[in-house]
Amino acid sequence: xxxxxxxxxxxxxxxxxxxxxxxxxxxxxxxxxxxxxxxxxxxxxxxxxxxxxxxxxxxxxxxxxxxxxxxxxxxxxxxxxxxxxxxxxxxxxxxxxxxxxxxxxxxxxxxxxxxxxxxxxxxxxxxxxxxxxxxxxxxxxxxxxxxxxxxxxxxxxxxxxxxxxxxxxxxxxxxxxxxxxxxxxxxxxxxxxxxxxxxxxxxxxxxxxxxxxxxxxxxxxxxxxxxxxxxxxxxxxxxxxxxxxxxxxxxxxxxxxxxxxxxxxxxxxxxxxxxxxxxxxxxxxxxxxxxxxxxxxxxxxxxxxxxxxxxxxxxxxxxxxxxxxxxxxxxxxxxxxxxxxxxxxxxxxxxxxxxxxxxxxxxxxxxxxxxxxxx
Amino acid sequence: xxxxxxxxxxxxxxxxxxxxxxxxxxxxxxxxxxxxxxxxxxxxxxxxxxxxxxxxxxxxxxxxxxxxxxxxxxxxxxxxxxxxxxxxxxxxxxxxxxxxxxxxxxxxxxxxxxxxxxxxxxxxxxxxxxxxxxxxxxxxxxxxxxxxxxxxxxxxxxxxxxxxxxxxxxxxxxxxxxxxxxxxxxxxxxxxxxxxxxxxxxxxxxxxxxxxxxxxxxxxxxxxxxxxxxxxxxxxxxxxxxxxxxxxxxxxxxxxxxxxxxxxxxxxxxxxxxxxxxxxxxxxxxxxxxxxxxxxxxxxxxxxxxxxxxxxxxxxxxxxxxxxxxxxxxxxxxxxxxxxxxxxxxxxxxxxxxxxxxxxxxxxxxxxxxxxxxxxxxxxxxxxxxxxxxxxxxxxxxxxxxxxxxxxxxxxxxxxxxxxxxxxxxxxxxxxxxxxxxxxxxxxxxxxxxxxxxxxxxxxxxxxxxxxxxxxxxxxxxxxxxxxxxxxxxxxxxxxxxxxxxxxxxxxxx
Numbered sequence: 001x002x003x004x005x006x007x008x009x010x011x012x013x014x015x016x017x018x019x020x021x022x023x024x025x026x027x028x029x030x031x032x033x034x035x036x037x038x039x040x041x042x043x044x045x046x047x048x049x050x051x052x053x054x055x056x057x058x059x060x061x062x063x064x065x066x067x068x069x070x071x072x073x074x075x076x077x078x079x080x081x082x083x084x085x086x087x088x089x090x091x092x093x094x095x096x097x098x099x100x101x102x103x104x105x106x107x108x109x110x111x112x113x114x115x116x117x118x119x120x121x122x123x124x125x126x127x128x129x130x131x132x133x134x135x136x137x138x139x140x141x142x143x144x145x146x147x148x149x150x151x152x153x154x155x156x157x158x159x160x161x162x163x164x165x166x167x168x169x170x171x172x173x174x175x176x177x178x179x180x181x182x183x184x185x186x187x188x189x190x191x192x193x194x195x196x197x198x199x200x201x202x203x204x205x206x207x208x209x210x211x212x213x214x215x216x217x218x219x220x221x222x223x224x225x226x227x228x229x230x231x232x233x234x235x236x237x238x239x240x241x242x243x244x245x246x247x248x249x250x251x252x253x254x255x256x257x258x259x260x261x262x263x264x265x266x267x268x269x270x271x272x273x274x275x276x277x278x279x280x281x282x283x284x285x286x287x288x289x290x291x292x293x294x295x296x297x298x299x300x301x302x303x304x305x306x307x308x309x310x311x312x313x314x315x316x317x318x319x320x321x322x323x324x325x326x327x328x329x330x331x332x333x334x335x336x337x338x339x340x341x342x343x344x345x346x347x348x349x350x351x352x353x354x355x356x357x358x359x360x361x362x363x364x365x366x367x368x369x370x371x372x373x374x375x
Numbered sequence: 376x377x378x379x380x381x382x383x384x385x386x387x388x389x390x391x392x393x394x395x396x397x398x399x400x401x402x403x404x405x406x407x408x409x410x411x412x413x414x415x416x417x418x419x420x421x422x423x424x425x426x427x428x429x430x431x432x433x434x435x436x437x438x439x440x441x442x443x444x445x446x447x448x449x450x451x452x453x454x455x456x457x458x459x460x461x462x463x464x465x466x467x468x469x470x471x472x473x474x475x476x477x478x479x480x481x482x483x484x485x486x487x488x489x490x491x492x493x494x495x496x497x498x499x500x501x502x503x504x505x506x507x508x509x510x511x512x513x514x515x516x517x518x519x520x521x522x523x524x525x526x527x528x529x530x531x532x533x534x535x536x537x538x539x540x541x542x543x544x545x546x547x548x549x550x551x552x553x554x555x556x557x558x559x560x561x562x563x564x565x566x567x568x569x570x571x572x573x574x575x576x577x578x579x580x581x582x583x584x585x586x587x588x589x590x591x592x593x594x595x596x597x598x599x600x601x602x603x604x605x606x607x608x609x610x611x612x613x614x615x616x617x618x619x620x621x622x623x624x625x626x627x628x629x630x631x632x633x634x635x636x637x638x639x640x641x642x643x644x645x646x647x648x649x650x651x652x653x654x655x656x657x658x659x660x661x662x663x664x665x666x667x668x669x670x671x672x673x674x675x676x677x678x679x680x681x682x683x684x685x686x687x688x689x690x691x692x693x694x695x696x697x698x699x700x701x702x703x704x705x706x707x708x709x710x711x712x713x714x715x716x717x718x719x720x721x722x723x724x725x726x727x728x729x730x731x732x733x734x735x736x737x738x739x740x741x742x743x744x745x746x747x748x749x750x751x752x753x754x755x756x757x758x759x760x761x762x763x764x765x766x767x768x769x770x771x772x773x774x775x776x777x778x779x780x781x782x783x784x785x786x787x788x789x790x791x792x793x794x795x796x797x798x799x800x801x802x803x804x805x806x807x808x809x810x811x812x813x814x815x816x817x818x819x820x821x822x823x824x825x826x827x828x829x830x831x832x833x834x835x836x837x838x839x840x841x842x843x844x845x846x847x848x849x850x851x852x853x854x855x856x857x858x859x860x861x862x863x864x865x866x867x868x869x870x871x872x873x874x875x876x877x878x879x880x881x882x883x884x885x
Contacts, residue, residue, distance in 0.1 A: 008762075215738050217727045224724060227713040233672055234702065234710035235725035236693030348715070348766060349398075355767040356389070358759040 007354075011347040016287060016294065018343065019335035026335070027328045041312055041320045048308035056193040061303035062296075063202040063260045064274075068281035069299055070209050071122075071254035073290040075140075077213060078226035078246050084129060084144025085254040086278025087151030092121040092255030093262050094155050097269035098164045100177035100262075107180040114181050114263060115201075115256065122255020123248045125151065130247030134240045140247065148278075159269070173270040183263040196264035205253065206292040222246060254278065283333040289340070305329055376524065376534045378548035380541065380573065381555055381799075387537050388769070390554070391504050394535075395427045396420040407502075426500030428491040428508060431708055434479045441475035444494050451498070465496050469523045483659020485516060492523075502533045507797060509543055514827065514860045516657065521547050541570040591649035592835050596684075597788050597819035598646045598669075603678035605639040605664050638664040640843040642678070646788070648817040651810070653834030653851065655827060657863050661843040662823050663705065666792055669821065670702050671695045682788065697728055701786030703777055703794050705823070707770075711777045714766040718758065718776060719747040721765050726784055750779035755805060770797040778806050782813060789813070792823045807833060827856035839863055839871075847871050 028038035048054045068085050075082035082088075096118040105113060129147060132138040159165040159172050166175040185194035213219035224232040225242050233239055257277065262269065284302055288295030309325035381387050392398040394405065396414030404411050407423050414420045417427075434443050444462055445454045452458040459475050466473040471489045479487065488508060495503055505524075509517045524534050524547065538544050544551060544565070551563040553576040561576045639661050646652045656662055667673040669680065671692035680688045687695060696702065702725065704710035712721050723732040723743050731742030747761045754775045758768055765773055778794060791810065795803040810820060810833065824830050830837065831851045839847040839862040847862040849871035861867050 215740075216736060217733050217738060218736075220720075220723060220727050220738055223716075224713055224727075227716060228709070230709040231711065231713055231724060233692070234670065234704055235727065236671075236691065236696050238691060238693070348764065351763060352767040355759055355763050356386075359757055 007347075007351070011343055012289065012291070012294075015289065015340045015343040016298075016336070018339040019287070019332060022335040022339065023328055023331040026331045027324065030327055031324070036320060037318070040318070041324050044312055044315050044320070045304070045308040045325070048311050049304065052188065052192045054307055056188060056195055057307040058300065058303040059199060060196050060260065060264075061306055062299040063196060063199040064257055064277060065281060065284050065299035065302055066202045066296060067205055067257035067260075068254060068277050069284040069288060069295045070205055070292070071250045071257060072278075072281045072285040073288070073295060074209070074246060074250045074253060076226075076285060076290050078222050078242065079229070080243065080246055080250070081141045082126060082129075082144055082247070082250045082254070083141055083282070084126060084147045084151075084251075084278070085257070085281055086276060087144070087148035088122040088125045088251045088254035089257045089278050090155060090273065090275065091125050091151045092118040093258030093273060094158065094174060094269040095121040096259060097174040097177060097262055097267075098158070100181040101164075101166075101175040101268070104178040104180055110178065110180040111183060111263070115259065118255040118259050119252040120255070123252035126247045126251020126254065127244070130244040130251075133247070134244050159271075168268075168270075171270050171272065173268040175268060177263075177267045181263060182267060183260075185264050194264070196260040198260035198264055201256065201260065205256070206296060210292045218245075257281070283329065283336075286340075287332060287336050302329065376528050376536060376547060376549045378536045378538060378544040378551045380538060380544055380551060380553050386554055386558075388506065391427065391506060391535070391537065394420070395425060395504060421498050421500070424499065424501035425504065426495030426498055426502070427504040427506070428488065428495060429506050432487045432491055434487055434490060436480040437478065439476050439478055440473055440482075440490050440493075443479055443490060444475075444497050448498050461497065462493065465493055469496070469526060470519070471523070483657075485658045501531070502535065503527065504535045504537075506537045508536070509538060514856055517543065541573045545570060545573070590835055591815050591817075593648045593650075593817065595648040595817075596645045597648050597650075597682065598644075598821070599679075599681040600645070600669075601643050601679050601681075603639055603642040603665075603668060603680065604637055604676050605668055605673055606676050607636040607638045638843050639668060642843075642845055644838065644845065646819040646821060648787075648819055649814055650835045651814055651820040651822055651833050653822045653824070653830040653837045654840050654845075655830050655837060655859050655863055656823075656840035658825065660840050660863075662792070662840060664843070665840070666702075666705065666790055666821075666823065669790055670700065693728065696725060699785070699787040701781035701784065701789040703781055703789070703791045705792035705796075707773055707777055712765045712773060715764050717764060718751070718756075718761045718768075719744045721776065722747040722750065722761075722780055725780070729784060746783065750776060750783060754779035754809075755802065771799050771802050774798050775802055775806070778809060782809055786813075786818065789818055789820045790823075791820055793825060794822070795824075795826065795829060827859055831856065831859070839868075841868075 024042070031038040031041065049058075068089060071085050071088075072082060096114050099117045100110075100114050103113070104110070125147060126144070129138075129140045129143040132143050133140050157163065159174060161167055161172070164174050165172045167173075183197035185197045187194050211219075213223060221232065221237045221242060224235060225237055225239065229239060232242075258273070261274075266273065280302065284298045285295060287301070288298035305325040305328060309322040312320040312322045312324060379387055379390070389398065393400050394414075396417045396419050399415070405414070406412070407425070412419075412423060414423075420427075435446070438446070441459055441462060442454075445452070445458050452461045462473065462475045465471070469492075471493055473486070473489055473493050479490065482490070492503070492505075508520060521543075524536075528534060536544070536548060545568065546565070548565055551565060551568070551573070552559060553561045553563065553573065555576075563573060563576070642665065644652065654662060654665070664673060668675055671690060671694075675688055678688075679686055682695070682698065682700065687698075690698075708714060713724060719740070720743075723738065726732055727738070731739060731746045733739055734742075744761060750756065751758060751761060756768070756772050756775045756779065758772060765776070768776070774795070774797065781789065789810070794810065795806050798806065807829075810818075814820060822830060822833055831854060834851045837849040837851050837854065837859070838845045839849070839859065841847075841863065846868040847870070849859060849862070854871060858867075858871055862871055
């Protein structure tokens, strides 16, 4: 029935909108409390969106966020909390950079090979947590956090100049990758910048995520496991295999999340490679409700807050602290968690009520002319 | 003691939820002890002395009885020795036989219900609401429960009692209210009412009986189980506490010297095509384990299971289901449904690899949706559409959906655990008809039910399970519920012969 579809769409939108409004209001209160204009910063930031170089920055950043958030969301869909996306992403980016610096195949082989390296490294790192959970019952939350720390050490060790490290100035890098592994971007002119070529990979992954979850048997099993482990087991899902597979896929996707930047721009893994991407992605996946479209919007919003806020520091006549954006991001995560649960419960109850009302109405109609209630 | 009866989806549960403050009324008033009240939450209701025992228990599996009881009311008697003493005291006074330090997950359904009742009494309730309390009990236990309730009544407590079983209602209630489609359609005084009159008030039709016609049993074995044995999980090997995880009531016995309890002990039976084998037993005597071993959720520790001549002991659940084992789980919320998913996705659950739900690797939403519409129509699932969540249907309608789903794949062997639990009389008859029709086509059924009339009426052969063993068999044509009941408590074993002049299992207990 159409109206229940519409209702679901309404509920899906209500949560994020509620959260964003709450976050904006709270941020404004913070601004007022510190004696600033509560509206001016938003105007300043929105102004930034008009500049094409900022637009490019936002899109590029969003592609990284998007892929990482998909990795987190995949876990969420079956009640797995992969906090280790950050470690998986960094380790995978570094390994890819190392392989890219030492292997030189023709471009049409080199790029797929590098993507595969990223994918496998991420999957391997997450797989450790998967094996631990399946065989020993270790909570993936704990093991992935610890694997993050271990990844940091492993990267530190491998990037020693004795191993794969190359000193450039006082920055330790993994050396410049062979050019056949560079993915060309869309060049919009010298003063505008380049959109990463692998932005399209992000789009493809988003489509793939939707297809796999909603249109395949595997995806159905995965969602069923997330919705009710007992019901899934009774329906024939092998829970352990499912946990392990989901962990591998989540890690694999996480391993890809740094590659748009690596293959499109930096061409080397250095200490300056952005850390914390995997943690930001958790908030984005939450805001996007684990839905590929929602995550895309959330990733763009986050990238916007990141890339538009530096302008606040240089605003005239009055400058604002760019940390306002950080405060807002924090408040969004907070508001999201609360508003989603509230909307979910409200929605369930509302639907129960409406189903009851419709049945009563149908029953009243039935008394006159006997007709099936269903249809 | 006030009884509330009505068809499923009539609004009984909703009414009770409002009384208990879980839902707010749109109109109307509630009066408690002459005072008009408005409950905003169960806490308000509890403060007024109203306590509720839900149809689906609200207990934390991994906590002990004591912890569950004090949860949320720590201020009353603390969480330590005082609370334990209080629990013991209540338990003894009403003969509830509850042990405070057992984990809930180790208890059977009947024991859990007693914990729920104790929980309510612990909070000082003076009005008890019981939502279908007898659905899970055998006659003897029902009598015990009613004795408890009468005792409560004599001490000045009020009991509101929801049930489908009209016989019980008539025997125990002082006053009866019948509701249908959300409104009161009548009240009755038990002394002046017959079950038939009550049923007509409820649905406007006669009571169905589950009796099957001529036998359709063939000599083609479908399921052969030999020596099936399953050990209790959390036995001595895992270093659990010395006390065996028994179900307070009956299963004190530890069958092995090494202290490993066998939840299933040397189970052997054969079900033929067209045969319904009923298994009677008090909840918690191995029925759940038997079902889980057959569907593949539990591994057999020894013994074999054969299906159509093929050994399937090591098959995974999915393979068993694909090959034609249908499964109506005992707890539909835990095992049968994805509550927050739409009906058509629930149609896919359990048959994700089969048509019309899937085409090869891909899900086929169109096919599943179409087939869901068919099930909704054929099985009279009352819903405004197939996109609503399963949670928004009433219990009986959820069950009809599950039965429809399992029957749609033409199973050769159906595991039916309480197929009509919580289902109204009309739907009950429909479900029985579907099982009978499939049986004529050669379906083999393992029927587990707490409703002894259903067992006797539907089964071709009857077995009694007690303490993990099949201890007795009986001929459903002659046996009475009372005779069956005594075997279920371990008092009788072997082949049960009907002794008395046949007082056929009539509608009496319904």
